[in-house]
Amino acid sequence: MTAETPTKMASEAASGAALDVWQSCLEQLALELPEQQYQTWIKPLSARFADDCSKVTIFVANRFKLDWVRLQYGSRFAALMERLLGQPVQIELALSARDGGAAGGVAGGSGGSQGTVEASPSSLSTHSSTRSHTSPSTNSFPVARDAAPSPFPFAAASLAPSITAASAASATSAPPKNRLNPALTFDALIEGSANRVARAAAMHVASMPGTMYNPLFIYGGVGLGKTHLMHAIGNRLLVEEHRAKILYIHAEQFVTDVVKAYQRKAFDEFKEFYHSLDLLLIDDVQFFANKDRTQEEFFNAFEALLAKKSHIVMTSDTYPKGLTDIHERLVSRFDSGLTVAIEPPELEMRVAILLNKAQAEGIPLSEEVAFFVAKNVRSNVRELEGALRKVLAYARFNLKEISIPTAKDALRDLLSIQNRQISVEYIQKTVADYYKIKVADMYSKKRPANIARPRQIAMYLSKELTQKSLPEIGEIFGGRDHTTVLHAVRKVSAERQTSAELNQQLHVLEQTLKG
Missing domain, CATH: 1.10.1750.10 (DnaA protein, C-terminal DNA-binding domain)
Structure with missing residues (x-):
């Protein structure tokens, strides 16, 4: 017993240190990278450290991501960990087990070392170490009520990078893929005068789809919560009707699906899938500009869905009549339901967003600091949350209390740009x-x-x-x-x-x- 206790204590200490290093590394990359890049490529990673921290194995979901992470971020991981650990670090990348690689295997290197500690904090998205025994599915789109999987032949291939091959492997046993983010709910959205009308309309659609406000067209600048509202509608409807066939998709993905249907002469399958939806949530329809075939297919889908009383929710950076290079018949239909705007959040709403975000992450944030950040970041919610992350990370890296002077130091580049421009x-x-x-x-x-x-x-x-x-x-x-x-x-x-x-x-x- 006495011989094992020091070993156990040392192991726990090493595990804690590895966890801190990995967390710090991720926080720094969150500051450096655009939000979408970080969420897609960095956040899902997990890592395993050798006992002496001389080698770190980073686990990636699939081979495509492995090559991309190694090429784009490998050297940055090495530099960050060397600075945090104060010693040279060997970085190796490996496939997580559910993609078919061994749990300790390393792509492009030797096998994993013995006596390693895992750095996979629960707040991060990590991969299971057990192999999935379900057979791969070629259909990762939603399944209609009491119906067989859609015959749409290129559904899985057309998924965005955030849907990995690993997740597709378990599609036969998992719930239908609707590409909704379960964290984006009405409860998680701070309400203010800037979004009150849009939020009320969205809640009405979620509770009574296919009746009033069809289509619902939400417009506003970037980072104001349009996408959040769409996901909230889908998530609320799933609570009421868990077998509803719902799809959230970006307009560019719809364009890609039209191109693939054209290349493969598969428009029957394309229409069968899209025309059978109960709720279509489509982001940034301004991307349909100058794409005649896409606009034609979307018009057909639009008419088919409204005819069967399915609901359509769209977002754009401008109101329908402000869209350019979009067919007039589409614009008139966009404007035929309810059009609502989301404005940049007012000061009180920005403060509430900051306090709510900090509370969700378990970090104490005073109202004084929240007001300071809110007064200096006015454009949108995304930039507001990014500013908060900078303040929190700066305080953590420099072992400082979260105060107004700390916030000024963390945001000095942003404040300098604003004061100058x-x-x-x-x-x-x-x-x-x-x-x-x-x-x-x-x-x-x-x-x-x-x-x-x-x-x-x-x-x-x-x-x-x-x-x-x-x-x-x-x-x-x-x-x-x-x-x-x-x-x-x-x-x-x-x-x-x-x-x-x-x-x-x-x-x-x-x-x-x-x-």
Whole structure:
């Protein structure tokens, strides 16, 4: 007993150290990489460390991912681990067991060493060490109610990279693949004035599909929660009707499926699959622009689904009539149900999002720090959460308390860019250029509509995108009183809620100003 105790303690210590190193490595890569890249290629990985940490075996789901991770991220993993461990580290990549490789096997190297410790924290997506005995399935799309699997021949091949070959191997015993993210629910979505109408409409669709608001068209800028709402609709419907045939898909994937159907002369199978859905959730329909055959097939699917009272939910970066190079008959159908906008979140909503995210990760975050981050990151939810991750990781790496000075240090690059680019003067010039008036008109006493309107919009954007007070903004606009600025801000804000055209103009201006 006494001889085994030190060994056990050493093993537990080594396991804990490996876990910390792996977690730190992932957090650093989460800061460096775009969200989608990180979620697709890095987060699903697991690792095994040798006792002396001289070698790390990283397990990958399939051979395609193995080659890609080794080529794109292998050297970065080595550099990060060498810095974290303070010693040279040999990085090897291996297939996880369910893809057919041995659990300890290493691709392109020798076998795994004995006496290793696993670094697979429960909060990370890791692969099972047991081999799957189910036979591969060629169909990873949903299965219709009480029906055989779809004969659509290229369904599995057309899945996005996030659906791995390993997951397809167990498709015969797993629930039908609908590509929904179960974490994206209505409960997980913070509600505010920016998304209240869209959220209410989405909940109505989820509870009574095929009745009102069909189709539902949600539009807004990137990272505002359009995709979250679509997944929430699908997840809520599955609770009520677990055999409903639901598919979430990006518009580009639909384009890919049309191309494959054309190449393989398989349009009958294509139509049989898509026309049989109970709920189609399709993201970013603006990608259909200039793709005539795709638009034709989507029009056919659209008509077939509405005829059988299936529901269609779409998202776009602009309102239907703002779409370019889309057939008029499609645009008219997009606009025939309910069209709702999601706006950038207001300050209180941004603070709530930050506090909720930190609480979900079990990390204490004061309201003061949340307000500081929220006041400086205004564009969208995705960038807001990215800023929070930077603050948390910076505090962890530097062993600092999460405070406003720590947040300032962590976000200094972001704050520097904002302070350099977005000023009231820069907003005046950008708005003047957009509406083709002179910059001098911004602070002149002229009041014709073609000048007064852009001036009010510039005042609104100055309040939204800078830290200037109302009196300071009024002074820059030709010495105007702060009540004039307040009137402009309230007027433009109210009209933005009801005018799709104004909302689109403001969206373009905001994206231009933020670079």
